[in-house]
Amino acid sequence: MIPTTKHHDGVALWDAPGTGSRNTVHRGPRRDLIGEIADAVRQAGLRFGVYYSGGLDWGVTDFPPLTGHADFTAWRPKDPAYNVYASLHVRDLVARYSPDVLWNDINWPDAGKRAGAWSLHELFADYYAGNPDGVVNDRWGDTHWDFRTSEYEAGKEKEAEPGWENCRGIGLSFGYNRAEDERHILTGRQLACHLSDVVSRGGRLLLNVGPTGEGEIPELQQASLRSLGRWMAQVGDLLRASHPAALTVARPSGEPWVRWLDTQDHLVALVNQPGETALDVDPEAVLPDDAEVRAAPGTVRMHGGGVQVSVEQLTDGPAAVLLPKR
DSSP: OOOOOOTOOOOOOSSSTTTOOOBBTTTTOOHHHHHHHHHHHHHHTTTOOEEOOOOOTTTOOOOOOTTTTTOGGGOOOOOHHHHHHHHHHHHHHHHOOOOOOEEEEEHHHHHHHGSSTSSSHHHHHHHHHOOOOOEEEEEEESOOSSEEETTBBBTGGGGGSSEOOOOEESSSSSSTTTOTTTTSSOHHHHHHHHHHHHTTTEEEEEEEEOOOSSOOOOOHHHHHHHHHHHHHHHHHHHHHOEEEEEEETTTTTTTEEEEEOOOOEEEEEEESSSEEEEEEEGGGBBBGGOOEEEEEEEEEETTTTEEEEOOOOSSOOEEEEEEEEE
16 A cells, blocks of 8 residues: 655645645644554555655746646756755655655656765665665666556556556546546456456556545445455455466467466466357466366366366456466
8 A cells, every 4th residue: 555645736645844834734634644544554454655756846846837748857856955855755754654665756856866965875775774675666767676667558668577566547547536437447347357467467556546535435436446356355365376477388368358377286367258268378288177267157178179268257357267287
C-alpha cells in the first residue's frame, strides 16, 4: 500500500516541514492522513510505502500552467533550495513512518544528484541503514533504483528488465475523476487479466484507487475491486508462488487469451474464455490427464497431440488450469 503523500500541487497529507498551512493537518480534514493510513495498513499485515512528487511542486514555484504537449519536465525545480525542501520531506517520511518503499515521481532536483550533504547519495545511504529491506523506484532521474516502473503503456521498454512494476489507475486517471464512467473503468475481469499478464512476464502491478473528496471509494471502483478480490481469493496464492514460464515450454496468446505461470509442481494456464481452448504448450513438459482446474469448472485432456482445456464457465477472471509437470 503506497499512498500519495504529496502530489504536484504541493499539498502534503501530513505535517510536512516547511509547508506551513499547505498540508492536511492545518487545512481540510486537519488530520495526519499518512500516519493513519500507515497504522491501518500495518494492522492489516501489509507492507507500507510512500509516494512523493519530488520532480514537481506547484506550491513552491512560479512556473506557468502547461497545456497541450508541453515538456513539463523542463519546468521542474532543480535548485539547491528545493532540493533541501524535498529532502527534508522524504527524510521526515522515513523518520515518522519507516516506509518499506520510497516511490518518487517525475525526477529529483538536479542539485541533489551528487555526493555529500543534502544529496540523494546521502539520503539513500541513511534510508538503507535504517531499513535494509527497503527499496526505491527508478524515478529519481539518472541515479539509483531498485526496480523499474512503467505507467499504463508508457515505459514498456523497462518491462524487459528484471524487477519491474506497472502502475496505472482503475480508470484513465490517477485519483478521482468525476467524468469517468463505465466506459473508462476496468472491470474486475479486466483487472484480473491485466494482473495475470504482468505477473506472467515477471512484473508486479501497483493499482491506483481514487477516493472522492469525502474519502469514499466510488461505487464503480468498489465493484471492480470486489470482483478482483473474489478472483484473487482463488488464484492469489498461485500468482505469488509463480514465476514466468519459459517460452520454449509454453507460449501466451491473444485470441484465445492465454497467459502462463510456472510453479514448483505445475505449469499454470490462465484461460479467459469458456469452451475449448488449445494450449500452446510442449506436451512433453506436462501430464494433462492428471491436471486440476481452478477458478472455473472444467477438464483438461490431450487432443491431437496437443493439450486442450475445456472450461465450462468464467466468473470474475481467467480460469487457472494446473498442468502437473513431468
